[in-house]
Amino acid sequence: MSEHVTPAGRAAALAPGSRILVVWPPQILSYFNAGHHLALYQVAGHLRTALPDSEVTVLDATVLRRTWKDIGNDLFQQRYDAIAVMNDFDGIDGLRRFVSYARALSPGTPIVTFGRLSGVNPLFFQQLDIDAVAENGDFEAAVLAALRFFDGETVTAPGVHLRHADGSWHAPSSPGAVLPAQEWYLPTxxxxxxxxxxxxxxxxxxxxxxxxxxxxxxxxxxxxxxxxxxxxxxxxxxxxxxxxxxxxxxxxxxxxxxxxxxxxxxxxxxxxxxxxxxxxxxxxxxxxxxxxxxxxxxxxxxxxxxxxxxxxxxxxxxxxxxxxxxxxxxxxxxxxxxxxxxxxxxxxxxxxxxxxxxxxxxxxxxxxxxxxxxxxxxxxxxxxxxxxxxxxxxxxAPWEAARPDLSDEEMAAFNRQLFVPGTHDLxxxxxxxxxxxxxxxxxxxxxxxxxxxxxxxxxxxxxxxxxxx
Missing domain, CATH: 3.20.20.70 (Aldolase class I)
Incomplete structure (x- = not known):
């Protein structure tokens, strides 16, 4: 892994032999659609194609019933060079805890989050100790753009909010990239x-x-x-x-x-x-x-x-x-x-x-x-x-009420199973x-x-x- 420091103040992610984790953190699901989880594997496959010298691991910790001890073991022993963590409407519960484990057990590893929830409320995720938040564009393109920012190859990432070395957040300078369908990775x-x-x-x-x-x-x-x-x-x-x-x-x-x-x-x-x-x-x-x-x-x-x-x-x-x-x-x-x-x-x-x-x-x-x-x-x-x-x-789900300053508990109420307090007259x-x-x-x-x-x-x-x- 290269010794140079990224704009976010963390180590490089794309050197030959680098290890990248694409993960859905542990949680209790409120809903399951295999199609929503497919993005994990499509992002991982896209990264393997774009970064053939890197080792990309994909983990759906929720579906595979991984414990927090399993997660801790993996983070500490692998010391990933970059982590892409997926978010979703019902996935807030374990996300902050995952970040705390990553920061304690793999300090210096840059983290980007991508998913459906950050697409509608990206500023909410700036509460977390992470380095990038994908807002729009295809997930594969957004994650790869964030990794290139981490590595110092670029100073911007289309469709991605970036945290710089001074802790300040910068909004995307341009919309996220959308890939031609022929470039989509289809998992085996x-x-x-x-x-x-x-x-x-x-x-x-x-x-x-x-x-x-x-x-x-x-x-x-x-x-x-x-x-x-x-x-x-x-x-x-x-x-x-x-x-x-x-x-x-x-x-x-x-x-x-x-x-x-x-x-x-x-x-x-x-x-x-x-x-x-x-x-x-x-x-x-x-x-x-x-x-x-x-x-x-x-x-x-x-x-x-x-x-x-x-x-x-x-x-x-x-x-x-x-x-x-x-x-x-x-x-x-x-x-x-x-x-x-x-x-x-x-x-x-x-x-x-x-x-x-x-x-x-x-x-x-x-x-x-x-x-x-x-x-x-x-x-x-x-x-x-x-x-x-x-x-x-x-x-x-009244997305117009999804403010950036919501607590995790308040944000989790937008999972399409509970009525969001204060947004109905029942x-x-x-x-x-x-x-x-x-x-x-x-x-x-x-x-x-x-x-x-x-x-x-x-x-x-x-x-x-x-x-x-």
């Missing part, structure tokens, strides 16, 4: 603890995004979204212009992954999967022509679906479509972009198309959306269920009723796994029924 199955993911998806009453009893391959198909929902982090971080993998690379990744591991369905990780209708139809035609061998699911908006498209998706193996319904209460439309102003008739039409195509309809519903009532939420969910759909309720009885929607019994647990064959890894990637000769 052996990098990711899929068995742990299976366990997290086991109880569907939690309404996590995965399908229980079947193993999921996450395919990061797209980034960016032009819709611009006020409660969504996608466009502030990744931009309003969508970028996508090619259909060819998407299918190749699926086929290769199914050949090497016992995946049973595909989860397309994209903000609005059907935004590019032509791309979606091309993919469906390719999958259908290949025998629709891979069951899959996606998330999109009702506005970007039509009967012909849903029919094509069903033929191509789609088993679940998730949509941001948000509410059927027109009083809540003021908090939504116009493309999400949907009526009960719109929902009935979509539910009918999905039923005819053999696709489960999963609807995201916001509890506490401005202008709506608990009764309106219950009506929305009851309507979804009456139409044979599955509803996934989450609590509205009385105690109404608040109890609202929490009943989220934390009460969930009658609409999925049975869609019954339509997905269980399989073992086969040489040709075809589903193999377990127990079959």
């Amino acid at each position: 199955p052996d990098e990711i603890p899929y068995q742990r993911y299976d366990e997290l998806y086991h109880d569907d009453a939690n309404k996590f995004c995965g399908i229980p009893q079947r193993r999921e391959l996450v395919v990061p198909a797209a980034r960016g979204c032009p819709i611009g929902c006020s409660y969504c982090e996608v466009h502030p971080i990744f931009g309003r212009k969508e970028r996508r993998l090619t259909v060819e690379r998407t299918v190749e990744y699926i086929e290769q992954s199914f050949r090497t591991a016992s995946f049973e369905y595909v989860a397309f990780y994209a903000p609005t999967f059907t935004l590019d209708r032509r791309w979606t139809m091309d993919l469906c035609e390719r999958l259908t022509a290949d025998g629709a061998r891979f069951p899959w699911k996606c998330a999109t908006t009702m506005h970007h679906l039509d009967e012909d498209l849903v029919r094509a998706m069903g033929r191509a193996g789609c088993v679940r479509i998730s949509v941001g319904l948000e509410t059927l209460d027109p009083h809540g439309h003021g908090a939504l972009p116009r493309s999400k102003h949907k009526s009960q008739q719109d929902l009935e039409n979509l539910a009918g198309w999905c039923a005819q195509a053999g696709i489960e309809l999963n609807c995201f519903v916001i509890v506490g959306l401005p202008g709506t009532s608990v009764e309106g939420v219950r009506h929305t969910i009851a309507t979804v269920q009456a139409l044979g759909g599955r509803a996934r309720p989450t609590v509205y 009385d105690p009885a109404q608040l109890r009723d609202a929490y009943e929607v989220v934390f009460g019994p969930q009658p609409d647990v999925t049975a869609v796994f019954e339509r997905i064959p269980a399989r073992a890894a086969g040489a040709d990637g075809d589903p193999v029924l377990l127990g079959a000769s």
Whole structure:
């Protein structure tokens, strides 16, 4: 490791043989989506490509159930030359503690944090004893830019807030870089603890995004979204212009992954999967022509679906479509972009198309959306269920109230499960009723796994029924 000092007053990070840690700190999860955790592996893979002489370690300490003693052992013994720690809406609890361990056991190691929460409240992280905070741009590009700053190669880092040697923080001099889709690293199955993911998806009453009893391959198909929902982090971080993998690379990744591991369905990780209708139809035609061998699911908006498209998706193996319904209460439309102003008739039409195509309809519903009532939420969910759909309720997060000076406890309340104190007008009885929607019994647990064959890894990637000769 080089002896020169970085602008942040710490040792260089990119000398040949340097050790870099990409980590999600220990915590108790409030929600799990394997797609959100995929960024760990994509950042690590990107760094390995850009810094071939460095040793990059990736650790999802939460999913792997690492203890703080495990973390301490690793930090003390490895003495990493740089640490990239991921943050998320429900990941504040362990982040400050992780930083305290790193500062005590690996002093001098520069730390950059990246993730969804720093994309919407970057100044909050300047409370911590860290050196850089990624605000926008692709995570891979932001982390690499921070490492180059640490190493003294640059004096700025696009999209990244930087702490200088005098302790002062400097805002990004330019927006963060967004990578062409062909530069995205696609992790290999052996990098990711899929068995742990299976366990997290086991109880569907939690309404996590995965399908229980079947193993999921996450395919990061797209980034960016032009819709611009006020409660969504996608466009502030990744931009309003969508970028996508090619259909060819998407299918190749699926086929290769199914050949090497016992995946049973595909989860397309994209903000609005059907935004590019032509791309979606091309993919469906390719999958259908290949025998629709891979069951899959996606998330999109009702506005970007039509009967012909849903029919094509069903033929191509789609088993679940998730949509941001948000509410059927027109009083809540003021908090939504116009493309999400949907009526009960719109929902009935979509539910009918999905039923005819053999696709489960999963609807995201916001509890506490401005202008709506608990009764309106219950009506929305009851309507979804009456139409044979599955509803996934989450609590509205008023990001305009996410100040930089919040405490860790206050910031953690924005995890979309709790109402943020002082940002709603619900009385105690109404608040109890609202929490009943989220934390009460969930009658609409999925049975869609019954339509997905269980399989073992086969040489040709075809589903193999377990127990079959």
